[in-house]
Amino acid sequence: MAYINLLPWRDAARKERQKQFLTLLTATAILSFLLVFVVNMIYSARIDGQMQRNRFLENEIKVLDQRIAEIRTLNETKKSLQQRMSLISQLQGSRNLGTQIMDEIASAVPAGVYLTQLEKKGTSLLLIGKSESNNRLSNMLREAEESELLSTPYLEFIEAGKDSVSLLSNFKMHLTVKGYEAVQGAETPTPPANGGAK
Secondary structure, three states: OOOOHHHHHHHHHHHHHHHHHHHHHHHHHHHHHHHHHHHHHHHHHHHHHHHHHHHHHHHHHHHHHHHHHHHHHHHHHHHHHHHHHHHHHHHHOOOOOHHHHHHHHHHHHOOEEEEEEEEEEEEEEEEEEEOOOOHHHHHHHHHHHOOOOOOEEEEEEEOOOOOOOOOOOOEEEEEEEEEOHHHHHOOOOOOOOOOOOO
16 A cells, blocks of 8 residues: 655645634624724714704703893893883872872861861871860761771870860871872881870
C-alpha cells in the first residue's frame, strides 16, 4: 500500500477554517457597528426632534405668558374704568344731595323744635337746637328713622334751659346720611352704647 501524506491538506483545511472564521468575525463586527450606528442615528434623530418640540413649546409658553400679562393689564384697566364709571354714577346721583338733605331735615323737624346750628362732617350731621318738650324730640327721631335719606339718629344730650323762665330745652342730635359713604369714602360714626341720651 502506497504512503499518503495528509498533513498539507489538513493545514490547508485549518487555514481555510481560520480564514472563514476571521471573515465571519469581521462581518459580525461590521454588522454590529452598523447596527449600533443606525440605532444611534435613530435615537439622535428622536432626541433632536424632542428638543425641537421642547423649543417650540417654550416659545409658545412665552407667547402665552405675554398674552396672560396683557389680559391681566386689560383686566386691571377694566376694573379701573368700572370703578371710575361707578364713582361718576354715584356723583351724578348725589348732585342734589345737599338740597335733599335740607328738605328731609325740614320735613323731619316738627313744630316746637327749633334748630340753631347744623353741621355736616362726612356722612354725619350734627343738629343743635331747642325743643319745647321731649315728646317733640321723640317725634323728630321717629321721622328721621322713617326717612329714606337719613338714618341712625341719636341724642347726645337733652338739658333744661339755663334761664328758669324759658320753657325750652337744649339738645344735640346726630344723624347719618344714607348712600353718602360710597361717594365720599367716609365711615359712618358709631352711636354711643348707652343710646346717647342724658
